[in-house]
Amino acid sequence: MAARRVVVIGGGIAGLGVAKTLKEKAPESFDITVVTKDTFYMTGPSRPLLVTGEQKYERIIRGYEEVSRAGIKVVNGLVTRIIPEERKIVIAEAPTRPALREIEYDYLVVAPGVVLDGTSIEGYEEHKGNIVNVYEPGRVDTFRRRLWTTEKGTAIIYAPPMPYRCAPAPSETTMIVHTVLKHRGVRENFRVVHIDANDKPQPPVIADVIKEVFDQAGVELITSRKIAEIGPDYVVLDDGEKISYTILALLEPNRAPKFVEEAGLGDKWFEIRNPTDLRSPKYDDILAAGDAAKLPFPKNQEIAYESSLFAANKIMEDAGVGEPVKVQYAFLGWHI
Numbered sequence: 001m002a003a004r005r006v007v008v009i010g011g012g013i014a015g016l017g018v019a020k021t022l023k024e025k026a027p028e029s030f031d032i033t034v035v036t037k038d039t040f041y042m043t044g045p046s047r048p049l050l051v052t053g054e055q056k057y058e059r060i061i062r063g064y065e066e067v068s069r070a071g072i073k074v075v076n077g078l079v080t081r082i083i084p085e086e087r088k089i090v091i092a093e094a095p096t097r098p099a100l101r102e103i104e105y106d107y108l109v110v111a112p113g114v115v116l117d118g119t120s121i122e123g124y125e126e127h128k129g130n131i132v133n134v135y136e137p138g139r140v141d142t143f144r145r146r147l148w149t150t151e152k153g154t155a156i157i158y159a160p161p162m163p164y165r166c167a168p169a170p171s172e173t174t175m176i177v178h179t180v181l182k183h184r185g186v187r188e189n190f191r192v193v194h195i196d197a198n199d200k201p202q203p204p205v206i207a208d209v210i211k212e213v214f215d216q217a218g219v220e221l222i223t224s225r226k227i228a229e230i231g232p233d234y235v236v237l238d239d240g241e242k243i244s245y246t247i248l249a250l251l252e253p254n255r256a257p258k259f260v261e262e263a264g265l266g267d268k269w270f271e272i273r274n275p276t277d278l279r280s281p282k283y284d285d286i287l288a289a290g291d292a293a294k295l296p297f298p299k300n301q302e303i304a305y306e307s308s309l310f311a312a313n314k315i316m317e318d319a320g321v322g323e324p325v326k327v328q329y330a331f332l333g334w335h336i
Contacts, residue, residue, distance in 0.1 A: 004029060004106040006018075006107045006108075007035065007104075007108050008035065008108075009035050009089065010036065011035075011041055012111065012113055014113075014290025014308040017309060017312070019072045021309060025323060029316075032073065033073040033074075034064075034074050035079060037076070037079075039064070041061070043061075044165075044301060047060070048173060050141075052180060075103070077091035078092045079091050079259055088103060088105065089102070109287050109289055110265065110286065110288045111304075113165070115255050115256065115258075117254070122236075130233075131230075131249075132248065134249070135251065154244055154245050155192050157194045157249045158235075159202055160251055164254040167300070171201050174194045175213065175217065177249065178217045192218070194222070195225055196222065199224050225238060227250065230250075254291075256268065256269050256292040257292070270288035271294055272288055272294055275310070288307075289307045290307055293307060303329060
Protein backbone atom coordinates (compact mmCIF):
# COMPACT_ATOMS: atom_id res chain seq x y z
CA MET A 1 0.00 0.00 0.00
CA ALA A 2 1.26 3.48 -0.85
CA ALA A 3 2.27 5.68 2.03
CA ARG A 4 -0.53 7.95 3.18
CA ARG A 5 0.05 11.67 2.76
CA VAL A 6 0.00 13.52 6.09
CA VAL A 7 0.13 17.30 5.85
CA VAL A 8 0.77 19.20 9.06
CA ILE A 9 0.07 22.94 9.23
CA GLY A 10 2.50 24.40 11.75
CA GLY A 11 6.12 23.75 12.64
CA GLY A 12 5.89 24.29 16.38
CA ILE A 13 5.65 21.92 19.33
CA ALA A 14 2.31 20.43 18.27
CA GLY A 15 2.99 20.16 14.55
CA LEU A 16 6.43 18.64 14.94
CA GLY A 17 5.13 16.39 17.72
CA VAL A 18 2.69 14.80 15.29
CA ALA A 19 5.24 14.54 12.47
CA LYS A 20 8.00 13.08 14.64
CA THR A 21 5.71 10.53 16.29
CA LEU A 22 4.34 9.24 12.99
CA LYS A 23 7.82 9.06 11.47
CA GLU A 24 9.16 7.10 14.45
CA LYS A 25 6.21 4.76 14.95
CA ALA A 26 5.25 4.03 11.34
CA PRO A 27 8.04 5.32 9.08
CA GLU A 28 6.97 3.44 5.95
CA SER A 29 3.27 4.17 6.30
CA PHE A 30 3.23 7.96 6.02
CA ASP A 31 4.63 10.58 3.69
CA ILE A 32 4.79 13.60 6.00
CA THR A 33 4.90 17.26 5.00
CA VAL A 34 5.11 20.09 7.54
CA VAL A 35 4.02 23.52 6.29
CA THR A 36 5.46 26.37 8.34
CA LYS A 37 5.29 30.09 7.72
CA ASP A 38 8.75 30.68 9.24
CA THR A 39 12.11 29.20 8.28
CA PHE A 40 13.00 28.78 11.96
CA TYR A 41 11.42 27.80 15.25
CA MET A 42 11.76 29.88 18.39
CA THR A 43 10.83 28.31 21.71
CA GLY A 44 8.33 30.21 23.81
CA PRO A 45 8.77 29.81 27.59
CA SER A 46 11.91 31.90 28.08
CA ARG A 47 11.13 34.74 25.66
CA PRO A 48 10.36 37.16 28.52
CA LEU A 49 13.97 36.75 29.65
CA LEU A 50 15.12 38.28 26.36
CA VAL A 51 13.83 41.56 27.80
CA THR A 52 16.01 41.26 30.88
CA GLY A 53 19.05 40.05 28.96
CA GLU A 54 19.08 36.70 30.79
CA GLN A 55 18.24 34.82 27.58
CA LYS A 56 19.81 34.98 24.11
CA TYR A 57 18.21 34.39 20.72
CA GLU A 58 20.84 31.86 19.68
CA ARG A 59 19.85 29.60 22.55
CA ILE A 60 16.15 29.44 21.66
CA ILE A 61 16.12 29.51 17.84
CA ARG A 62 16.52 26.41 15.67
CA GLY A 63 16.20 25.74 11.95
CA TYR A 64 14.34 22.81 10.37
CA GLU A 65 17.39 21.14 8.86
CA GLU A 66 17.34 18.22 11.31
CA VAL A 67 13.63 17.73 10.66
CA SER A 68 14.33 17.40 6.94
CA ARG A 69 17.20 14.99 7.59
CA ALA A 70 14.77 12.79 9.52
CA GLY A 71 12.77 12.28 6.34
CA ILE A 72 10.02 14.82 7.00
CA LYS A 73 9.38 17.30 4.22
CA VAL A 74 9.37 20.94 5.30
CA VAL A 75 7.62 23.54 3.14
CA ASN A 76 7.86 27.23 3.95
CA GLY A 77 4.65 29.03 3.15
CA LEU A 78 1.56 30.73 4.49
CA VAL A 79 -1.63 28.68 4.41
CA THR A 80 -4.42 30.69 2.81
CA ARG A 81 -7.13 28.07 2.47
CA ILE A 82 -8.22 24.56 3.46
CA ILE A 83 -10.53 22.78 1.00
CA PRO A 84 -11.85 19.74 2.91
CA GLU A 85 -14.02 18.42 0.07
CA GLU A 86 -10.99 18.20 -2.22
CA ARG A 87 -8.55 17.13 0.49
CA LYS A 88 -6.06 19.87 -0.21
CA ILE A 89 -4.68 23.10 1.19
CA VAL A 90 -3.58 26.23 -0.62
CA ILE A 91 -0.41 28.04 0.44
CA ALA A 92 1.40 31.19 -0.64
CA GLU A 93 4.99 30.08 -1.02
CA ALA A 94 7.59 32.03 0.90
CA PRO A 95 9.79 33.91 1.07
CA THR A 96 10.95 34.31 -2.54
CA ARG A 97 8.20 32.56 -4.52
CA PRO A 98 4.86 34.24 -3.81
CA ALA A 99 2.87 32.03 -6.23
CA LEU A 100 -0.01 29.97 -4.82
CA ARG A 101 0.52 26.25 -4.47
CA GLU A 102 -1.81 23.38 -3.67
CA ILE A 103 -0.85 20.41 -1.49
CA GLU A 104 -3.06 17.33 -1.32
CA TYR A 105 -3.45 15.15 1.76
CA ASP A 106 -4.92 11.94 3.09
CA TYR A 107 -4.74 13.30 6.64
CA LEU A 108 -4.49 16.95 7.61
CA VAL A 109 -3.32 18.13 11.03
CA VAL A 110 -4.07 21.78 11.82
CA ALA A 111 -1.51 23.01 14.35
CA PRO A 112 -0.69 26.62 13.38
CA GLY A 113 -0.73 28.10 16.87
CA VAL A 114 -2.61 31.33 17.50
CA VAL A 115 -3.14 34.68 15.83
CA LEU A 116 -2.85 37.83 17.95
CA ASP A 117 -5.88 39.87 16.88
CA GLY A 118 -6.35 43.36 18.30
CA THR A 119 -8.80 44.59 15.68
CA SER A 120 -11.66 44.68 18.22
CA ILE A 121 -9.84 47.49 20.04
CA GLU A 122 -10.52 50.98 18.69
CA GLY A 123 -7.34 52.72 17.53
CA TYR A 124 -5.40 49.46 17.42
CA GLU A 125 -4.28 49.67 13.79
CA GLU A 126 -3.39 53.36 14.02
CA HIS A 127 -1.30 52.98 17.17
CA LYS A 128 -0.02 49.43 16.75
CA GLY A 129 3.55 50.72 16.71
CA ASN A 130 3.20 51.71 20.36
CA ILE A 131 2.49 48.13 21.45
CA VAL A 132 5.15 45.74 22.73
CA ASN A 133 4.94 42.22 24.12
CA VAL A 134 7.05 39.18 25.05
CA TYR A 135 5.67 36.95 22.30
CA GLU A 136 7.01 38.28 18.99
CA PRO A 137 10.75 38.79 18.34
CA GLY A 138 10.47 42.31 16.92
CA ARG A 139 8.23 43.52 19.69
CA VAL A 140 10.47 41.88 22.29
CA ASP A 141 13.42 43.90 21.00
CA THR A 142 11.40 47.12 21.08
CA PHE A 143 10.13 46.28 24.56
CA ARG A 144 13.66 45.73 25.83
CA ARG A 145 14.91 48.99 24.36
CA ARG A 146 12.04 51.07 25.74
CA LEU A 147 12.16 49.46 29.17
CA TRP A 148 15.90 50.02 29.54
CA THR A 149 15.97 53.63 28.29
CA THR A 150 12.75 55.30 29.45
CA GLU A 151 13.30 57.39 32.58
CA LYS A 152 9.79 57.97 33.89
CA GLY A 153 6.11 57.52 33.12
CA THR A 154 3.47 54.81 33.27
CA ALA A 155 3.88 51.20 32.16
CA ILE A 156 0.66 49.37 31.34
CA ILE A 157 0.56 45.60 30.96
CA TYR A 158 -2.63 44.05 29.55
CA ALA A 159 -3.98 40.49 29.65
CA PRO A 160 -6.94 39.85 27.28
CA PRO A 161 -9.88 37.53 27.99
CA MET A 162 -8.95 33.87 28.31
CA PRO A 163 -8.07 31.68 26.56
CA TYR A 164 -4.73 32.93 25.34
CA ARG A 165 -1.30 31.39 24.94
CA CYS A 166 0.69 31.02 28.17
CA ALA A 167 -1.63 32.33 30.86
CA PRO A 168 1.15 33.51 33.24
CA ALA A 169 2.96 35.59 30.58
CA PRO A 170 1.25 38.96 31.26
CA SER A 171 1.83 38.62 35.02
CA GLU A 172 5.44 37.63 34.35
CA THR A 173 5.75 40.64 32.07
CA THR A 174 4.52 42.93 34.84
CA MET A 175 7.15 41.66 37.25
CA ILE A 176 9.84 41.94 34.59
CA VAL A 177 8.89 45.60 34.14
CA HIS A 178 9.05 46.16 37.90
CA THR A 179 12.35 44.30 38.27
CA VAL A 180 14.15 46.04 35.40
CA LEU A 181 13.00 49.47 36.53
CA LYS A 182 14.10 48.70 40.07
CA HIS A 183 17.46 47.43 38.82
CA ARG A 184 17.93 50.65 36.87
CA GLY A 185 17.10 52.72 39.95
CA VAL A 186 14.10 54.44 38.33
CA ARG A 187 11.20 52.39 39.70
CA GLU A 188 10.01 55.31 41.87
CA ASN A 189 9.58 57.34 38.67
CA PHE A 190 7.02 54.91 37.25
CA ARG A 191 3.44 53.92 37.78
CA VAL A 192 3.04 50.22 36.86
CA VAL A 193 -0.52 49.13 36.06
CA HIS A 194 -1.57 45.55 35.32
CA ILE A 195 -4.95 45.43 33.56
CA ASP A 196 -6.58 42.00 33.33
CA ALA A 197 -9.76 41.42 31.33
CA ASN A 198 -10.43 38.38 33.49
CA ASP A 199 -11.82 38.47 37.04
CA LYS A 200 -8.42 37.67 38.53
CA PRO A 201 -4.79 37.49 37.43
CA GLN A 202 -3.98 34.45 35.35
CA PRO A 203 -3.56 31.59 35.96
CA PRO A 204 -6.39 31.49 38.51
CA VAL A 205 -4.85 28.71 40.62
CA ILE A 206 -2.12 31.11 41.79
CA ALA A 207 -4.10 34.36 41.50
CA ASP A 208 -3.78 35.10 45.24
CA VAL A 209 -0.02 34.66 45.10
CA ILE A 210 0.24 36.95 42.07
CA LYS A 211 -1.86 39.62 43.78
CA GLU A 212 0.32 39.45 46.88
CA VAL A 213 3.47 39.81 44.79
CA PHE A 214 1.94 42.76 42.93
CA ASP A 215 1.03 44.42 46.21
CA GLN A 216 4.58 44.04 47.49
CA ALA A 217 5.96 45.47 44.25
CA GLY A 218 3.59 48.45 44.23
CA VAL A 219 1.81 47.29 41.08
CA GLU A 220 -1.73 48.56 40.56
CA LEU A 221 -4.05 45.69 39.63
CA ILE A 222 -7.26 46.28 37.65
CA THR A 223 -9.38 43.19 36.91
CA SER A 224 -12.55 42.49 34.91
CA ARG A 225 -11.79 45.41 32.58
CA LYS A 226 -10.98 45.34 28.88
CA ILE A 227 -9.01 47.91 26.94
CA ALA A 228 -11.59 49.31 24.53
CA GLU A 229 -9.49 52.02 22.87
CA ILE A 230 -5.81 52.80 22.28
CA GLY A 231 -4.67 56.37 21.75
CA PRO A 232 -1.22 57.82 21.01
CA ASP A 233 -0.36 57.93 24.72
CA TYR A 234 -3.43 56.60 26.53
CA VAL A 235 -5.85 53.70 26.75
CA VAL A 236 -9.55 53.78 27.57
CA LEU A 237 -11.11 50.90 29.48
CA ASP A 238 -14.57 49.53 28.79
CA ASP A 239 -15.91 51.40 31.83
CA GLY A 240 -14.65 54.72 30.42
CA GLU A 241 -11.55 55.10 32.60
CA LYS A 242 -8.66 56.72 30.73
CA ILE A 243 -5.06 55.90 31.66
CA SER A 244 -2.00 57.49 30.08
CA TYR A 245 0.94 55.27 29.18
CA THR A 246 4.60 55.61 28.36
CA ILE A 247 5.14 51.88 27.77
CA LEU A 248 2.25 49.70 26.60
CA ALA A 249 2.86 45.94 26.85
CA LEU A 250 -0.38 44.58 25.43
CA LEU A 251 -1.29 41.03 24.52
CA GLU A 252 -4.00 41.01 21.88
CA PRO A 253 -6.94 38.58 22.11
CA ASN A 254 -6.04 35.19 20.63
CA ARG A 255 -7.81 33.13 17.97
CA ALA A 256 -7.06 30.45 15.40
CA PRO A 257 -6.15 31.60 11.87
CA LYS A 258 -9.09 32.62 9.69
CA PHE A 259 -8.65 29.66 7.34
CA VAL A 260 -10.02 27.46 10.15
CA GLU A 261 -13.31 29.36 10.24
CA GLU A 262 -13.48 29.76 6.46
CA ALA A 263 -13.16 25.98 6.01
CA GLY A 264 -16.04 25.38 8.43
CA LEU A 265 -13.79 23.79 11.03
CA GLY A 266 -14.75 26.07 13.89
CA ASP A 267 -15.43 29.67 14.78
CA LYS A 268 -12.73 31.20 16.97
CA TRP A 269 -11.05 27.83 17.56
CA PHE A 270 -10.88 24.47 15.74
CA GLU A 271 -13.79 22.33 16.98
CA ILE A 272 -12.78 18.81 18.07
CA ARG A 273 -14.75 15.73 19.06
CA ASN A 274 -13.14 15.49 22.50
CA PRO A 275 -9.70 16.05 24.07
CA THR A 276 -8.44 12.58 23.13
CA ASP A 277 -10.10 12.44 19.69
CA LEU A 278 -8.88 15.58 17.99
CA ARG A 279 -10.67 14.98 14.72
CA SER A 280 -13.06 17.54 13.31
CA PRO A 281 -16.69 16.60 14.01
CA LYS A 282 -17.27 17.00 10.26
CA TYR A 283 -14.24 15.26 8.78
CA ASP A 284 -12.49 12.06 9.86
CA ASP A 285 -9.32 13.03 7.98
CA ILE A 286 -8.79 16.48 9.53
CA LEU A 287 -7.43 16.81 13.06
CA ALA A 288 -6.20 19.64 15.25
CA ALA A 289 -3.35 19.86 17.75
CA GLY A 290 -1.93 22.54 19.99
CA ASP A 291 -3.18 26.03 20.68
CA ALA A 292 -5.58 26.24 17.71
CA ALA A 293 -7.65 23.34 19.06
CA LYS A 294 -10.66 24.04 21.25
CA LEU A 295 -9.37 22.12 24.25
CA PRO A 296 -10.66 22.60 27.82
CA PHE A 297 -7.10 23.21 29.02
CA PRO A 298 -4.63 26.10 29.17
CA LYS A 299 -2.82 26.97 25.98
CA ASN A 300 0.82 26.09 26.62
CA GLN A 301 3.59 23.96 25.19
CA GLU A 302 3.03 20.96 27.45
CA ILE A 303 -0.64 20.65 26.50
CA ALA A 304 0.29 21.30 22.85
CA TYR A 305 2.74 18.41 22.85
CA GLU A 306 0.39 16.03 24.61
CA SER A 307 -2.38 16.86 22.14
CA SER A 308 0.03 16.12 19.28
CA LEU A 309 0.51 12.59 20.61
CA PHE A 310 -3.24 12.04 20.81
CA ALA A 311 -3.55 13.26 17.21
CA ALA A 312 -0.78 10.97 16.01
CA ASN A 313 -2.36 8.01 17.82
CA LYS A 314 -5.70 8.67 16.14
CA ILE A 315 -4.10 8.80 12.69
CA MET A 316 -2.28 5.50 13.29
CA GLU A 317 -5.46 3.94 14.64
CA ASP A 318 -7.44 5.05 11.61
CA ALA A 319 -4.75 3.83 9.22
CA GLY A 320 -4.34 0.53 11.09
CA VAL A 321 -0.58 0.89 11.53
CA GLY A 322 1.96 1.51 14.29
CA GLU A 323 1.75 1.24 18.07
CA PRO A 324 0.11 4.06 20.03
CA VAL A 325 2.27 6.11 22.35
CA LYS A 326 1.32 6.45 26.00
CA VAL A 327 -0.01 9.92 26.75
CA GLN A 328 -2.27 11.78 29.15
CA TYR A 329 -2.98 15.44 29.77
CA ALA A 330 -1.03 16.37 32.89
CA PHE A 331 0.09 19.98 33.03
CA LEU A 332 1.96 20.52 36.30
CA GLY A 333 3.74 23.80 35.65
CA TRP A 334 1.57 26.00 37.88
CA HIS A 335 1.99 23.73 40.91
CA ILE A 336 5.78 23.50 40.97
